[in-house]
C-alpha cells in the first residue's frame with residue numbers, strides 16, 4: 001500500500017476548502033472518479049493518498065480548530081460537502097505570523113489572533129509542529145501580496161527540509177536566488193502561482209498561441225477578471241498586485257513568437273463584485289491581422305468556479321512534489337512548474353510541459 005503524503009497547508013481560505021472538500025466529494029461519489037481530474041494516478045499516488053496533517057493561518061476564528069472545521073469559518077464560502085459530513089480529523093490549525101498577509105480591503109473580514117507571540121517564537125513553534133506531524137510538503141495558499149509571509153515559509157521549508165508548493169504569485173520557485181537555495185539543499189519546489197484547470201490564463205495563452213501558430217499577427221489583447229470572494233477583494237489593493245500582473249501577463253507573452261509591446265497587452269484581476277461569490281468571470285479579446293493584412297478579432301467570456309479551478313491542479317502539484325522527494329530530486333521541478341503554474345522558472349508550451357511532466361512522474 002502507498003504511504004500517505006503528509007502535507008501542511010498555509011492559508012486555509014476558499015481554495016484549500018475546495019481542495020479538501022473535493023477529495024471528500026470523490027470519496028462519497030466513487031463513480032465520479034474520472035471527472036475533473038487530469039491524472040487519476042501519478043506514479044502510484046491517487047488523490048486519496050494525501051493526508052493534511054496541519055494547517056497554518058492567522059484568523060482567530062480558525063486557529064485551534066481542526067482543519068475540517070476551520071475551512072467552514074467566515075469569510076470562507078465553499079459548501080460542497082455539509083460540515084457535519086466531513087470526516088473527523090486530529091489535524092489542527094496553528095498560528096502563522098501575520099507580516100504582510102492581511103491587506104487593507106480584507107482586514108474587516110480576517111481578524112488575526114492576538115497571541116502576543118513574536119515571529120521568532122512562531123518560527124520555533126512551527127518547526128516543532130512540522131517535525132511532530134512528519135510534514136513532507138508545505139502548500140501555500142496565501143493571499144496575493146503576501147511577499148514577506150511567503151519568504152518566511154520558504155525559509156521554513158529550507159530550514160526543515162520540507163518540499164514547497166507555492167500556489168500564489170510571490171516569486172520563489174521562479175526567482176533565481178531562492179531557486180538556488182532549494183537546489184543547494186536538494187529540496188523540491190513547484191511554483192509559482194497556480195494555473196487554473198480551465199482558468200483565464202490557460203484559455204488566453206492557448207488561444208494566443210493558436211493565433212500565433214496559425215500565422216496571424218496579434219496586435220492587441222486584453223483579459224479582464226472579476227469575482228466576489230476575498231481573493232478578489234484583496235486584489236482591489238493595486239500595490240499588492242504587482243507580481244500577480246507580471247505572472248498573468250508573462251504567462252500569455254511566453255506563448256507568442258514575438259512579444260507584444262507592453263501597451264498592447266492588458267491582463268489583470270480587475271474588480272470585486274460581491275454577489276459573484278466564488279464565481280469568476282473572465283472577458284478576453286484578441287485583435288489581429290491575417291492573410292492580406294485583413295483584420296480579425298475574437299472575444300471569450302468564461303464563467304467558472306474559482307475554487308474547483310485551483311484544486312484540480314494543486315492535487316497534481318502535491319503528488320508531483322512527493323514523487324520528486326521519492327526520487328531524491330531538489331530545486332524547481334521544471335515540467336511540473338511549467339504545466340501547473342503561471343510563473344515557472346522556465347516556460348514551455350502546455351502540450352510539451354504535459355508530456356515532460358508525465359515522463360517525469362512515471363519513469
Ligand SMILES: NC(=O)c1ccc[n+]([C@@H]2O[C@H](COP(=O)([O-])OP(=O)(O)OC[C@H]3O[C@@H](n4cnc5c(N)ncnc54)[C@H](O)[C@@H]3O)[C@@H](O)[C@H]2O)c1
Nearest residue numbers: 011012013014015057096098101143144168230231306310
Ligand atoms: N483560484 C485559483 O484558481 C487561483 C489561481 C492562482 C492563484 N490563486 C491564489 O491562491 C491564493 C489563495 O486564494 P483563496 O481564494 O483561498 O484566498 P482566501 O483569501 O480565501 O484565503 C487566504 C487565507 O490566507 C489566510 N492568511 C492571511 N494572512 C496569512 C498569514 N500571514 N499566514 C497564514 N495565513 C494567512 C487568510 O486568513 C485566509 O484564510 C491567492 O493568492 C490566490 O490568488 C488562486
